[in-house]
Amino acid sequence: MIAVAAHASQTTATLQRVAVIAIAVLVFLFVFELVRRRALMERYALLWLFAAIVLVVLALWQGLLTRISSELGIYTPVNALFAAGFVFVVTLLLHFSLVISRLSEQSKLLAQRLALLDERVSDEQPSDEPQPSAVSKR
Amino acid sequence: MNRHLAIVPAHNELGAIATTIAEIRAAAPDFDVLVIDDGSTDETAAAAASAGARVVSLPFNLGVGAAVQCGYIYARAHGYEIAVQVDGDGQHDPRDIPRLLEVMHGDPHTHLVTGSRFLEHGNGHRSTASRRVGIALFARLVSALTAQQVTDPTSGFRMTDRVGIELFARDYPSDYPEVEAIVLAHTYALHTREIAVQMRARTSGRSKISASLSGYYLAKVLLAVLVSSLRSHPQGKAGPLSEAAP
Secondary structure (H helix, E strand, O other): OHHHHHHHHHHHHHHHHHHHHHHHHHHHHHHHHHHHOOOOOHHHHHHHHHHHHHHHHHHHOHHHHHHHHHHOOOOOHHHHHHHHHHHHHHHHHHHHHHHHHHHHHHHHHHHHHHHHHHHHHHHHOOOOOOOHHHHHHO | OOOEEEEEEEOOOOOOHHHHHHHHHHHOOOEEEEEEEOOOOOOHHHHHHHOOOEEEEOOOOOOHHHHHHHHHHHHHHOOOOEEEEOOOOOOOOHHHHHHHHHHHHHOOOEEEEEEEOOOOOOOOOOOOHHHHHHHHHHHHHHHHHHOOOOOOOOOOOEEEEHHHHHHHHHOOOOOOOHHHHHHHHHHOOOEEEEEEOOOOOOOOOOOOOOOOOOHHHHHHHHHHHHHHHHOOOOOOOOOHHHHOOO
């Protein structure tokens, strides 16, 4: 009875491992495809590729997660995984907030300078000539 | 060219912009009028231009803070000595501009003069009760932080001189900037004053603070004000990009 249960849980564990590896591989391929289509910049892609690799390593190297979690004094290895994932995601979000703030500031400066230059250019041009802004506004 | 500039931020103010410009030109003829069209989707820019204002059109809506700052960058680049902000929606009465100027010239230490609704109890347009409570809260906070009496920190009816123009061209808060701008001016040791004005009900457009002084606004401004008062050596957060005047 006990042997059967152990066997069953081992099968589940293997299935889980396969699933994790499959997901990681899918993420890897998807990210790779996004970069190929120039939809995702390499510097952000690296993060996700790295995360996928970590997943694969953890799935293949069974003892690693257990060892890390016992070193950290976490009873259930999966909790160590959750904790690490959570920290990773929060750090990433903070990083994105920083990037967004910087981009907003930059786009504000660009918009202001564009508007001021636009005013200056249309000021210098005689009104009967076609204005570049009229062309671009189409 | 005049040495004085009226900065008029306008976002979809087609109904009021021409009147506002005409009023400024009548009440303060020695002011050039610059309308910052903040990504309007209506014909605000064209209406402003045909009313005789210079128009700077932002390519998309940046918010009143960035629009006003754009005006200050313009003022700095063109060497204006005095700049006054007048809302494009008809709330501010341009006939008060000469009085603001008088106070500005009356005291060489004053760099920023604000038109306040609450300095005297006039019978002008009153805002809603919740908004008045919020304004009173900010007034206390800002007065405490700046050690100066500030009764109407949310008023966008402001005049400043070359010192203020250069400061605001370099660094001006975004979103709902009035309260923060006063604290910012104080951080740079600019002496500010208020005079009593009456504000009118807006004749067009909608309030920029539509959910007037909502929790978000309150929290955001509180944070900004506190952080800005903690900056011991404030720097233009914009960096070198904004330094280059067009």
